[in-house]
Amino acid sequence: MTAPTDQHDSADLNRDRDLQAALRRLDETEQAARDRLFEFLRIESISTDPAYHHHCLEAAEWSAAQLRDIGFEASVRPTEGKPMVLAHWRPTDGEPKPHVLFYGHYDVQPADPLEEWDTPPFEPRLAEHPVHDEVITARGASDDKGQVMTFIEACRAYIETSGSLPVAVTVLLEGEEESASPSLGPFLAEAGDELKADIALVCDTNQWDGGTPAVTAFLRGLAFSEVTITGPARDLHSGLYGGPVRNPIEVLCGMLGELRAPNGRIAIPGFYDGVSEPSQEQRDEWQSLGFDEAGFLAEIGLVEPAGEDGYSLLEQLWARPTVEINGIHGGYTGVGTKTVIPSQASAKISFRLVPGQDPQQVITGFHQFIDQRLPRDARAHFNGEGGAPAVGFDMSSAPFQAAAQALQDEWDIAPVRLGCGASIPIVESFRNALGMDALLIGFALPDDRIHAPNEKYNLKSFVKGTRSWARILSAFAGMSDDA
Amino acid sequence: MTAPTDQHDSADLNRDRDLQAALRRLDETEQAARDRLFEFLRIESISTDPAYHHHCLEAAEWSAAQLRDIGFEASVRPTEGKPMVLAHWRPTDGEPKPHVLFYGHYDVQPADPLEEWDTPPFEPRLAEHPVHDEVITARGASDDKGQVMTFIEACRAYIETSGSLPVAVTVLLEGEEESASPSLGPFLAEAGDELKADIALVCDTNQWDGGTPAVTAFLRGLAFSEVTITGPARDLHSGLYGGPVRNPIEVLCGMLGELRAPNGRIAIPGFYDGVSEPSQEQRDEWQSLGFDEAGFLAEIGLVEPAGEDGYSLLEQLWARPTVEINGIHGGYTGVGTKTVIPSQASAKISFRLVPGQDPQQVITGFHQFIDQRLPRDARAHFNGEGGAPAVGFDMSSAPFQAAAQALQDEWDIAPVRLGCGASIPIVESFRNALGMDALLIGFALPDDRIHAPNEKYNLKSFVKGTRSWARILSAFAGMSDDA
Incomplete structure (x- = not known):
């Protein structure tokens, strides 16, 4: 798309105005957003235990209703297992826009051992944390309901202020992520046309630390x-x-x-x-993170890194x-x-x-x-x-660059380009079934105790996560203008 | 004991006369002996399955009755598990005689899988065998009821012809050999004084082949x-x-x-x-056996011996x-x-x-x-x-030499001095608890299918086994005279 410079400038101005409005809205309605998340967290949507099946259905219906409430065309799609929530927001102004597919999951891990929770797992609350100030504690707070709501709240704020989203958005919420996603493959095969977008946004990963965002760029x-x-x-x-x-x-x-x-x-x-060897630039970047190798090992009862000579611990995990x-x-x-x-x-x-x-x-x-x-x-x-095969994202691509800039704008520090030693099946599924790349951006932290008692999600992660998505959606729209 | 030469000669003559009478008796009453063994084999004395507990008690009572019938003082001694049968025959002529302790077991392995038996496991019968002429088939025929009865029948023939045995005999029959003998240790501790003899005779091992007897001389x-x-x-x-x-x-x-x-x-x-290296004499003896290494390996699906370079398969099993x-x-x-x-x-x-x-x-x-x-x-x-520790018997000892000669007299070929790659716990128990050596003489064969369907015992093993024990008892008496 080519546009004369004045229109371009005006589009930029409009986009920025809409973004600022959305960000203000997010700040003003933070308590309401938190209340909605708490509602979501009260649903005991444990997918691995058949006794909780109706809670999973309730979580699917609840999320679909949320999306419908802000103007998405949302439906709960049956599968052989837990249903998929599929929702679309299509631009009303007729302008061609980039199309993103957001992915998250509404199911959670079982909560046992219950006796190790300080407060009941399905009664979310704010708690003081020795390192992270206020945190939201509940099963699913970090994995993945809190992360899902960062995105939905960003959309809500946008629509409630501008009446519109800057890009076309499809939302896919799965209910079997914690039980190996048996229905995902068949659903992608069946609903692929509805899901295909320019890029997938997967919000189920970590930031670097409480003050530093991250994009996961390598998956072994x-x-x-x-x-x-x-x-x-x-x-x-x-x-x-x-x-x-x-x-x-x-x-x-x-x-x-x-x-x-x-x-x-x-x-x-x-x-x-x-x-290939990791590039010197990449090695330097990781080196500069000051990763606490001793602390990482101490947490699992070890003293010295083993493995391949000549590589740091992070290099071994992410690039070897x-x-x-x-x-x-x-x-x-x-x-x-x-x-x-x-x-x-x-x-x-x-x-x-x-x-x-x-x-x-x-x-x-x-x-x-x-x-x-x-x-x-x-x-x-x-x-x-x-x-x-492993996945190495192209960090010079426009979506990667746009998202990185948006994250830097929100957090005042460039996002770390993380590796992830493990594969993330949804990324492969999107690649293989839909030929679609993914961006992995999340606001969880290694100490969130996912799958364990006393799971938490930093309140800051939630608040700045919503703001980050608003910025990323805006940046994607700008990327389109620049293309 | 010192004796004048004429008395010595006369004792030898009497001993030989008594032996020949016993051997004739064994030949004449072979059918009756076989009938008694079949009675024993009909008792389903499976020690590993609590459902067969009363059959084990029946087998203990049956064996005690057999021994009582021929003049032993026999009792069934309760333990925490299956009872022990303990019986004594004490010389009536007041002459000091060597004292032997015979060991066997009345319990058997489970019979399953039942469908793989050609005839029911507890209905003993004579069957034609492609290699061994007639064989007795039943669970326990070889392990160990058939072997136990070779000894008891030898005693019966002796007592029925001479009114006496040439040596003092104690019989110990265990009912938990197939279930790891949990009661044996406590019983040896408790009844040790009653069990102590000059030597133990353990009849639960193999001969070399259908025509060649053996004494097991090495236990790893x-x-x-x-x-x-x-x-x-x-x-x-x-x-x-x-x-x-x-x-x-x-x-x-x-x-x-x-x-x-x-x-x-x-x-x-x-x-x-x-x-120590096996002696050259021992290596030569084993070499001369013409052991079929290829056949041994083929039976377990293998082609070539592995293990330690420079040692034959038998040397590896018995002496390394x-x-x-x-x-x-x-x-x-x-x-x-x-x-x-x-x-x-x-x-x-x-x-x-x-x-x-x-x-x-x-x-x-x-x-x-x-x-x-x-x-x-x-x-x-x-x-x-x-x-x-391993056990290496002193092959130059008087009992070893006497038993070897008796076996050679019966089988017309010298017994092979076998090793056994496995330990035989009863031998260690007798050594440790009673300070008593054992002689391991048995008439089973590697193809007896013990612990498996269609267990058999060669009729020839049974018949010549009874005669072998008669000769060994006589030889022990002679050994005493020579001492």
Whole structure:
């Protein structure tokens, strides 16, 4: 779209006026927004426990009603499991606008152990926090109801002040995020056309610290396999056969003990093919964060970083691939002793991948690694394999740059470009099913105790989260004008 | 005891006359002996299943009645579990005689899977066998009722012909051999004085093949430990922590993969201290057996012997120590994937020992082996430890020599001096509780399918087994005369 400069300037002015109005509205109605969030938090929408099914339905209806209330066309769509909430706000002025898809989830984790909560998990309240001033405590406060409401409240403030949103918005709220999203794939396949937007905004991640926003820019990929080593045709008495018979547990241990070289490099053929070093700029940025490695390790009872030589802890987590043995099993594992040489032993292995690695090639390399070490009279069998490549967002893209500037405007500090060591399935789903990139912006904190007793969400995260989304929506509209 | 030569000759003549009468009696009453064994086999004395408790009591009473019938002073002694049958035959002529303690067990393994039996497990019958001519099929035929009756029938024939036994005999029949003998220790402690004899005769082992008897002369010992490696303080998400955090499964695998050097030697400090090489004579004897290594391995689905370089398969099983990982467990082992870095991983390890090795020293060496390889931030914890030394019988002892000659007289071939890769707990119990050595002579065969469907005992083993015991009892009496 090309526009004469004066119209451009005038559009900019209008956009800024609308934004300032929305921000003022957010400040003035903060208490009402908080009340709405508390209403949402009182619904016990635990998706993993069938006893709470009707609470999940209630949460879906409640969110749809919220969206309808501010002018979205909202519906609760049945699935085989918990319903999806799908809502659209379409521009009324006929102007073409960027279209964003906002994603969040209305379901929460179970609250037990209940006795470890200081106050009941579904009775939200404001509490003083030793580090973060005021926090909202309740199950789901951070994961993900508080984060969902940052976005919906931004839309409400915009519509209530300007009668309109600066971009076209679709909202998708899922009710099974905490139970592995079984209905998401089928729903994306079925409703894909309705969901397709220019970019997805996923609000289920962290900021860097209480005063610093973040955009998650790297997600490691995953490849996984289960290897079973078979030796003798049946379990044997270790007295009557021990010595001349190769023990499959020992064979398996011998192999897995060689997965990593002493310097921490992974010894699988071709494993590092296509892997790039993090850029010096990126390394410097992460270095400058002053990440507390000792504190991170102390929290899990450890003292020193292990892993690959020559990389900081954050670099290892965000920009380097790894292999993990997630489970191993063989022989007798009950109480006491049983002197058996088992016929089989197996291990579940997974790889965290970085951009450039192909999950299938990694699995093929793992097969080679095992096969090369397989002694005579032992066989290897692989199953349960799969994976997804890593995601590295293009940080020079217009949406990334626009969102980063908007966050800086709100927080007075540039957002940190975080990595995330884990994959986020929704990002892959949007990529694979809808061919759509995502921006991962959230206001949670590592100490929010998600999935644990006394979950909290900083009040500041909530308040500035709503304001951040208002700014990002405005910035996206500007990005369109500049395009 | 010193005796003039003429008395000595006359005692020899009398002893031989009595033996020949007993042997004739065994031949003439073979059918009746077989009928008695079948009666015994019809009792469903499964000790592992409480539903069969009264059958176990019945089997105990039946055996006591058998012994009483031929003149033993027999009683059924209650324990916390199944009762012991204890019976004594004391010489009536006042002559001091060697005293033997015979050990067997009246309990049997469960019979399931029932559908795999060709005929019902508790309806004994004679069947044609492709290799062994006639065999007795029933649960317990070989393990251990058939073997128990070889001894009792020998005593019966002796007493029915000479009115006496050539040695003093105590019989101990246990009812919990198939369920780990929980009452044996307490009973040995309580009734030790009644049980103490010059030597124990344990009839629960194999002959070499259908035509060759054997004495089991080596029993490997056992040492066991369970090691648990602890890394992080709790289970971690492998995406969020994988890389810089040491995975305890990987640590454990790395250690256990080094237990054995490429030449099969065990890499634990001091492991071979005190271990002697088998004598050249013993190696030659075993070599001359023409053991079918390929057949042994084929039966368990394997092709080539593994283990320690430079030792035959039998040497490895009978005269070399080994280490086995009996079980390993860590992380997620259910269906599908769970990308966890577990806090702990553990393995159950056992060692088969040979004479000269001290179980406690082996366990201490294992601790050193683990501790030397323990990286920072990992801890090792050991529990469930114990063991018993190996047993090597003195093959030059008078009872060993006497029994070997008696077996050769019956079978027309010298008995093979077998090793047994496994420990036989009763031997250790007799050694430790009563300070008494044991002779392990049995007539079972490796293809008797003990603990499996269609268990059998060769009719020839039964018949020549009864005759063998008659000869051994006589030989022990002669040994006394020569002493």
